[in-house]
Amino acid sequence: MALIKDIGYFLDETGSMAKFTGYLFSHGLRPRFEVKELLAQCYTIGYKSFPLIGLTGFIMGLVLTMQLRPSLVSYGVQSELPVMVGIAIVREIGPVITALIFAGKIGSSIGAELGSMKVTEQIDAMEVSGTNPYKYLVATRVLATTLMLPVLTILGDAISLFGAYIGVNLGSVTSLHFFFTQVFQSLSFSDILPAITKTFFFGFAVGIIGCYKGFNSSKGTQGVGISANSAVVLSSVLIFIIDLLAVQFTNLLGLN
Amino acid sequence: MATIAKSDLGPEDKVAKGAPVITIEHLFKRFGKNVVLKDFNLTVHQEENVVVLGKSGAGKSVLIKCIIGLLKPDSGKILVFGVNVPDLSPDDLDRVRTKIGFLFQANALYDSMTVRENLEFPLRRHWINLTQQEVNQMVLEALENVGLKNTVDMMPSELSGGMLKRVALARTLILKPEIILYDEPTTGLDPVTAREIDNLILKLQKKYHTSSIVISHDMNCVKNIADRVILLLDGMCYADGTYEELENSSDEKIKQFFEP
Numbered sequence: 001m002a003l004i005k006d007i008g009y010f011l012d013e014t015g016s017m018a019k020f021t022g023y024l025f026s027h028g029l030r031p032r033f034e035v036k037e038l039l040a041q042c043y044t045i046g047y048k049s050f051p052l053i054g055l056t057g058f059i060m061g062l063v064l065t066m067q068l069r070p071s072l073v074s075y076g077v078q079s080e081l082p083v084m085v086g087i088a089i090v091r092e093i094g095p096v097i098t099a100l101i102f103a104g105k106i107g108s109s110i111g112a113e114l115g116s117m118k119v120t121e122q123i124d125a126m127e128v129s130g131t132n133p134y135k136y137l138v139a140t141r142v143l144a145t146t147l148m149l150p151v152l153t154i155l156g157d158a159i160s161l162f163g164a165y166i167g168v169n170l171g172s173v174t175s176l177h178f179f180f181t182q183v184f185q186s187l188s189f190s191d192i193l194p195a196i197t198k199t200f201f202f203g204f205a206v207g208i209i210g211c212y213k214g215f216n217s218s219k220g221t222q223g224v225g226i227s228a229n230s231a232v233v234l235s236s237v238l239i240f241i242i243d244l245l246a247v248q249f250t251n252l253l254g255l256n
Numbered sequence: 257m258a259t260i261a262k263s264d265l266g267p268e269d270k271v272a273k274g275a276p277v278i279t280i281e282h283l284f285k286r287f288g289k290n291v292v293l294k295d296f297n298l299t300v301h302q303e304e305n306v307v308v309l310g311k312s313g314a315g316k317s318v319l320i321k322c323i324i325g326l327l328k329p330d331s332g333k334i335l336v337f338g339v340n341v342p343d344l345s346p347d348d349l350d351r352v353r354t355k356i357g358f359l360f361q362a363n364a365l366y367d368s369m370t371v372r373e374n375l376e377f378p379l380r381r382h383w384i385n386l387t388q389q390e391v392n393q394m395v396l397e398a399l400e401n402v403g404l405k406n407t408v409d410m411m412p413s414e415l416s417g418g419m420l421k422r423v424a425l426a427r428t429l430i431l432k433p434e435i436i437l438y439d440e441p442t443t444g445l446d447p448v449t450a451r452e453i454d455n456l457i458l459k460l461q462k463k464y465h466t467s468s469i470v471i472s473h474d475m476n477c478v479k480n481i482a483d484r485v486i487l488l489l490d491g492m493c494y495a496d497g498t499y500e501e502l503e504n505s506s507d508e509k510i511k512q513f514f515e516p
Binding site: 116117120121122124125126127130131132 | 351
């Protein structure tokens with residue numbers, strides 16, 4: 001009985017979310033556009049997330065290299081370390097880890113902010129003052145997350161590769177030029193394009209789920225906490241699902 | 257200072273004193289199995305203050321949220337200046353909303369914005385041709401009306417409960433609405449501040465010739481500002497009269513609201 005109830009809840013939530021997304025496309029993305037708010041959100045979501053993404057990217061590149069080195073040494077292919085790390089970071093680890101950190105920081109922030117606005121009737125006040133909250137709050141945030149995550153991923157990948165370069169130099173001496181030449185020689189267009197394309201979808205998922213959870217926050221501060229938490233959990237799960245679909249899709253297109 | 261003609265706000269002309277501005281006919285609203293409004297009828301006239309009394313959960317806030325279009329009724333008519341609100345398209349609804357002010361119970365000031373930005377927000381959306389100087393003048397005039405000109409660059413978190421209510425009132429009034437809906441304007445305030453808010457509501461009503469629906473539990477507030485009192489009971493308009501008429505009623509259900 002509980003299982004049926006859970007399935008019913010899941011289907012209900014999926015339907016509501018699809019309706020919310022549909023409403024965003026039909027009403028939220030029409031003129032007049034809230035350009036000033038969009039730029040403000042790009043600054044908050046993009047620029048202010050950069051230090052965290054940069055730091056975690058650097059550590060990730062460094063640790064990944066340090067962990068890979070012993071295995072490669074045992075097979076006598078340590079010279080392939082830059083190639084392996086480069087492909088791993090650019091194709092998979094960079095986009096996914098950046099998106100997960102982004103979901104943790106931005107998804108929770110959007111969920112909590114809009115949830116708090118919902119329970120304090122600020123969203124109603126906005127509607128009453130003749131402003132469509134889907135345009136002002138949802139469209140701007142979803143666009144900002146969709147546009148900023150690919151940028152952050154590219155920057156995160158670059159910092160992560162620099163971390164990998166430091167990692168490589170902990171065990172041997174390699175020049176920066178040689179390291180990056182090896183990395184870029186091993187990468188092709190079909191490695192970079194799908195990896196960056198999927199981050200647009202990751203960004204969209206983080207934005208729309210944060211907004212949906214915030215907009216549907218129940219009354220009270222507990223509801224705000226639940227919205228923030230479920231926004232992170234759900235968008236993290238969705239990032240993996242999108243990643244899985246992206247791999248299947250690129251396989252079908254012969255890009256792997 | 258820019259003069260903004262009322263005709264800029266919509267197609268309707270200024271309504272004569274005493275003419276109906278809000279007419280509610282056979283309004284029904286339910287949430288699941290809970291029927292909140294059941295064949296509710298009400299008429300509010302120009303420059304009239306109508307106070308809606310009722311127990312918690314009686315549907316008072318639902319009623320004014322239906323009037324402003326935040327909730328859609330299940331059936332019935334809500335005519336505001338002769339236009340049926342539930343039938344309006346989003347754009348037309350926005351146009352009607354410029355004529356209706358709404359003071360939220362919890363003030364609903366945008367806490368990420370300063371007082372100035374809170375007041376500028378509706379102005380920037382409806383009167384897009386205003387210069388910055390005109391906007392500044394209107395913001396300061398609105399704050400002066402509520403006696404809080406000095407708070408213009410403060411954040412809502414820096415203000416007391418009474419000041420927040422006044423700023424919210426200033427934001428409500430900045431578009432010069434013809435109808436104001438107050439959702440429990442004195443709830444949570446001390447008696448002195450509550451009296452100040454009552455006086456402010458009356459002063460601004462006289463100045464701008466507005467009509468109001470006030471939701472309140474505060475009997476002092478009801479006594480001070482009501483031209484007419486409506487008792488909302490079981491989803492219907494149970495009683496309708498002046499404060500004195502209802503206070504002197506022998507009906508037990510009405511009397512319980514006036515007992516000290």
